Amino acid sequence: MTARPIAVVGASAAGLAAAEALRRGGWRGPLTLIGDEPHLPYDRPPLSKQLLHGAWEPDRLLLRTEEQLAPLGLDLRLGTRATGLDVATRTLTLDGGERLGCAGVIIATGVTARTLPGADRIAGVHTLRTLDEALALRSRLANGGTPGSGGVAAGGGGSSRLPADLVLLAIGSRPAVEWLADPALDTTDGLRCDEYCAAAPGIYAAGDVARWDHPVHGRPLRFEHRMNATEQGMAAARNLLAELSTTDPAVGTAQDAPAPERRPFAPVPYFWSDQYDLKLQAYGLTAGADRVEATVLDRAERRVLALYGRDGHAVGVLAAGLPPRRIRALRAVIATPLPWEEARERIGAATAAG
Ligand SMILES: Cc1cc2nc3c(=O)[nH]c(=O)nc-3n(C[C@H](O)[C@H](O)[C@H](O)COP(=O)(O)OP(=O)(O)OC[C@H]3O[C@@H](n4cnc5c(N)ncnc54)[C@H](O)[C@@H]3O)c2cc1C
Structure with missing residues (x-):
């Protein structure tokens, strides 16, 4: 009997990271990567930057070439849309009517522009x-x-x-969940997952579409950040394999290695953006803050730091124009919510030390 595939729906940053992590993690069975765009997985942030102002052509955006994808042995379905998922049987429906019974599914369908x-x-x-x-x-x-x-x-x-x-029209985005009509799934503002990125047994989500229980922040969060897409894609793949390792012989583990255990996905949120020649970087949470304190560090160099708080704790920090070395020092301070005053002092010391 042919093993059932793991299917990854969404062939972009999160989906690609998940597919690669599945192979690295020991999945030897069929692996199907489904994407409704006709292109190989590509990077989106340069779309509004290098591509738009003409410095780059589309081939520079590719995350992997065909040659680099070949060792993954993918059943790659580009230009193919998933139109439904039956959660109980883990069966995907694709446009054209094909039904694909899966050992596991990772949903990485991102968001679409409003x-x-x-x-x-x-x-x-x-x-x-x-x-x-x-x-x-x-x-x-x-x-x-x-x-x-x-x-x-x-x-x-x-x-x-x-x-x-x-x-x-730059009026925000909408999680691409309209194709997920199974009542076993909660698709309010993204696909709701537990702290392991699981939406249901054998069904995981990653990237912009996933709203999962962040174990440190204690509430469901959904990020539309490039780095999170890769990290969560890998985490969802690892946890799916850990779940399947007890039931599916297509999950290979090194001899004598204990079966892997699922791990909560608990990243320190991070994003960067370039606004013309100004680099913005943020750690932690800035949305939902009830307090913001901004400090001009250097007017001539246009260096600004803003600390975001919620319920008496510092939860996020946003920096404009700071060199990477000084930014990295902020990460440790904001990794877990600290009382506001303590965080202020530590942030002050971290930015002065640079
Ligand atoms: C113009 C632009 C600039 C950005 N700049 C930054 C930045 O500076 N910094 C930063 O951190 N982030 C930035 N981002 C966000 C970052 O690109 C995203 O966080 C990242 O692409 C998310 O990856 P993803 O794989 O989760 O989703 P996506 O990249 O959205 O990919 C989802 C894929 O799934 C496909 N899909 C959807 N539904 C289906 C279906 N039913 N069947 C099959 N396929 C489907 C979609 O067509 C798409 O190809 C930017 C995004 C854009 C658009």
């Missing part, structure tokens, strides 16, 4: 989430933004009208 009603019917209105969207926007910008039809007019309902050559 849009406005009717926007898809107006030329010159763009969103920026995928490579194709970024290329379309770049091409229109290169043509001076003019579609030749006189541009776009925004406004209405008694408000003023603002004619524009081009409109970029």
